[in-house]
Amino acid sequence: EADIYQTPRYLVIGTGKKITLECSQTMGHDKMYWYQQDPGMELHLIHYSYGVNSTEKGDLSSESTVSRIRTEHFPLTLESARPSHTSQYLCASSVGTAKREQFFGPGTRLTVL
């Protein structure tokens, strides 16, 4: 079983609020990822990191930002939440070899009113 955690699992918040979605993994993986997924749709990569102090934007443009100060921690922040940010956010991690799968956290379902 993968040891990757996300909090909160569910979040309902008003427009304009600043929020941080937490993601932690205890597997020592160097690579971490954030995906955005609307209900019943495909996953879109919004951020990724190859290690400490490394962050890159993904394929889908996002107003969120990320940081990677510690190997195990990869939080995602929205400075001013909007209804268009309502979605599920999935965090994942992997080791550095091509054959290895990404391990996913349970996800955070965000609703912005």
Add this chain to the structure above:
Amino acid sequence: AQKITQTQPGMFVQEKEAVTLDCTYDTSDPSYGLFWYKQPSSGEMIFLIYQGSYDQQNATEGRYSLNFQKARKSANLVISASQLGDSAMYFCAMREGISGANNLFFGTGTRLTVIP
């Protein structure tokens, strides 16, 4: 162009029967990996099976097998002896390159419903 195409938005299968979920991919890189994930209604993504582009044999993991047809660029997932717990969304994904540095591209998914 879409890198991963899943043409079946929804599939139904009788319990204990086998089912095939289709996946085609598009890449010019000779080195790539193909993955299948299961996503139950609870939302987490569960890794099922992996196939490398240079693997000679089709991958198998318990009741899951991957029907890899390289010339046709297809990587269909076969689930044998379906169980009610198999009802979920299933996503095919691809990583290009051999270094592991590249990211996964996901298809749009297939919703499988197992009928008792």
